[in-house]
Amino acid sequence: MEPVAADLTGAGPTSRASHLLLVLPATLFVLVVFALPVAWLLSRSVSDPAWGLDNFRTVLREPVYLGLMRNTVQISVATTVLCVLLGYPVAHVMATCPRLTRLLTFVVLVPFWSSVLVRTFAWMVLLQNNGLINRALLGSGLVRQPIEMIFNRTGVLIGMVQVLLPFVIFPLYGSIRAIDPALMPAAACMGATPARAFLRVQLPLTIPGLTTGATLVFVLSLGYFVTPALLGGRRDVVIARMIQMEIGQFGDWGVAAALSLVLLVATLSLLGFSRLLVRRGRPT
Amino acid sequence: MPGALRHTARTTRRAVLRGAGAMAAGMAIPSLIIPGVALPGTARAEQKFAGQRLTYCAWGGAYQDGQKKAYCDPFAAATGLTIDQDGPADYAKIRLMVGSGQVVWDVVDVGSAFLYSATPQNMFEKLDFGVIDKSRIDPRYVTEHGVGDIVYSYNLAYSTTAFPGDKHPSTWADMWDIKSFPGKRMLNANAASTLEAALLADGVPPAKLYPLDVPRALKKLDQIKDDILYWETNSQSQQMLVSGAATMGLINNGRVYDSVRKGAGLALSWDLAIQAVDYLVIPRGSKNVAAAMALIDYVTHPEPQAMFANLMVFSPTNPDAFRLIDPKLTPWLATNPAYAERSVLLDNDYWRDNLDPVTKQWNQWRLT
CATH class of the missing domain: 3.40.190.10 (Periplasmic binding protein-like II)
Structure with a gap:
């Protein structure tokens, strides 16, 4: 990601000005319809119902909010890790076997064509104790008790990973495609085993795509609440659901804004930290 | 609703x-x-x-x-x-x-x-x-x-496939009787209606239901904590019961009507139905x-x-x-x-004054 950006911006002052002009409409649009409302909402964390830090005191003192934050982060981290582990091989095959690229793109994109609710109800049909998967397993004698795959954390992760996989696959696909195809054979020529060639050559070169994808998945996971609500169990309540309730049910904009701000700060620091790790781990 | x-x-x-x-x-x-x-x-x-x-x-x-x-x-x-x-x-x-x-x-x-x-x-x-x-x-x-x-009302409903014949759950207390009526039960993911059902099952007389004794309700729910599925949406409650994911539970009366009309084997109890x-x-x-x-x-x-x-x-x-x-x-x-x-009405005044704190207690209970 960075090298490309550096190439584009290093082209002299005139083109820099014209670049600015090109991004101006989108920037203005985002500023007006996104940044200003968000700033308005977040400012209510210190102004609603009265000026001060009371809302933050409530949020940090009430154990239930911290519990919900912990849940949210756990679910998001697990979703991100699973997406990366499952998505990398798919992206690799898509990038290296041109015959399969179109088919895989189609398969990966299918979830986007159905609504979250439809998809989630489909999972209920498949995953529940007397659903298709468990009936097949029981019928074939592979298991004696149905496996609990829904209305618990497993169900949440299955549902979220399926929806979010494309966000890690496509950036990775781009990264892998951009690698000079001669590099891996060259590494082999120099005596590297495939595993070593992957770890020392391909993986480092795909770190930018990987970071982009993982960041997207992580950030999107933090805001998901329909999937955890429908596929999760008693404990799988997430902070986004609470924020929605604070506004819709209780009309407590102040606490909702404080929760959003705490979540935002936590997210940004986590992301900053992971960037730091990636940068440190990158070979020079 | x-x-x-x-x-x-x-x-x-x-x-x-x-x-x-x-x-x-x-x-x-x-x-x-x-x-x-x-x-x-x-x-x-x-x-x-x-x-x-x-x-x-x-x-x-x-x-x-x-x-x-x-x-x-x-x-x-x-x-x-x-x-x-x-x-x-x-x-x-x-x-x-x-x-x-x-x-x-x-x-x-x-x-x-x-x-x-x-x-x-x-x-x-x-x-x-x-x-x-x-x-x-x-x-x-x-x-x-x-x-x-x-x-509309929150009723106890059950699957007639799981409980054919005369021996079927008919009161809120039966939801807590896992021995006689096995299977997962389902409750509302929101506190209102679920806490009422727990207290009625625990023998609180309808006239003394409010103000809700929240700790008592949660203690009652502790008894079947791991056997409960929670529904967030009405269509989800319908799906859980029709598919057999739960064998009985708290559900809106209209949803059971709709399922039965479509041929599902469900039945409804009107004993202490909770009106909303x-x-x-x-x-x-x-x-x-x-x-x-x-x-x-x-x-x-x-x-x-x-x-x-x-x-x-x-x-x-x-x-x-x-x-x-x-x-x-x-x-x-x-x-x-x-x-x-034999019906109970959700108490607007109670929930107006207590929705926020009770919801916090409820979510805290769910997390532990």
Whole structure:
């Protein structure tokens, strides 16, 4: 990601000005319809119902909010890790076997064509104790008790990973495609085993795509609440659901804004930290 | 009824076509709006609102179509008012509208949870009971700011596949009897109704249910903690029970009716069913208050209520409506007088004052 950006911006002052002009409409649009409302909402964390830090005191003192934050982060981290582990091989095959690229793109994109609710109800049909998967397993004698795959954390992760996989696959696909195809054979020529060639050559070169994808998945996971609500169990309540309730049910904009701000700060620091790790781990 | 879930509402055209009584009820409205023949109770309202417009907001889908047909269309025809439809009735939107003074919804169908949390925040116009004749409505379903238009209930329902024959669960206490009635049970993911069911199961007499003894309810729930599935949406509750993911549980009466009509093996207990009400309210700052009050008054009549009951199988708040409702549907209706003695009404005042702290306790319990 960075090298490309550096190439584009290093082209002299005139083109820099014209670049600015090109991004101006989108920037203005985002500023007006996104940044200003968000700033308005977040400012209510210190102004609603009265000026001060009371809302933050409530949020940090009430154990239930911290519990919900912990849940949210756990679910998001697990979703991100699973997406990366499952998505990398798919992206690799898509990038290296041109015959399969179109088919895989189609398969990966299918979830986007159905609504979250439809998809989630489909999972209920498949995953529940007397659903298709468990009936097949029981019928074939592979298991004696149905496996609990829904209305618990497993169900949440299955549902979220399926929806979010494309966000890690496509950036990775781009990264892998951009690698000079001669590099891996060259590494082999120099005596590297495939595993070593992957770890020392391909993986480092795909770190930018990987970071982009993982960041997207992580950030999107933090805001998901329909999937955890429908596929999760008693404990799988997430902070986004609470924020929605604070506004819709209780009309407590102040606490909702404080929760959003705490979540935002936590997210940004986590992301900053992971960037730091990636940068440190990158070979020079 | 909570939120966005009514979208998958029932199509009960078949139910209506089944009974001649229902047909008669359906026909009753058009016959009342022949020019020159006044609507009941609106004798001098003839074309009173010609040229005016208001926006009616409910929950979209078949539910709102039914209310348009039963409430809005006859009233519009009789008074010359133009009624626009909008939905779903997103509560955060109502708060924003009232807060900013840009109120574009004039009459909104809201759940009791919203009525009780938003009334102290001054979200609604105070109703003018000089215009709205509240004597037609059971007084338990009227507040200063909202007139109940439909009643539904949280009942105990069970799968007749899991429990065929006579030995089936019939009281809330049976939900806690895992030995006699095995299988997962389901409860509402929201505290309201679930805590009530736990306390009733624990033997709290209905008259002493409120104020809720929350710690006692949670202790009762501890006993079956790992056997409970929680539903967030009404369609999810229906799916859980029909598919057998749960063998019994707390569910809206209408959802069971809908499943049974589609051939599912479910049955319903009416013992201590917990009633909840949807209210018509006028967001504060509406620019069409007079027409909005008149529309709400119209909905208190038996005819629109019966028509909506026949279409959607939600129970009327005007007891007179029952004479116009298909007798095949009345066993499914929460306000059926036969169930009155063994029913409980969700307490608006209690939930208005305690929604926030109880929800926190409830979520804390869920996390541990």
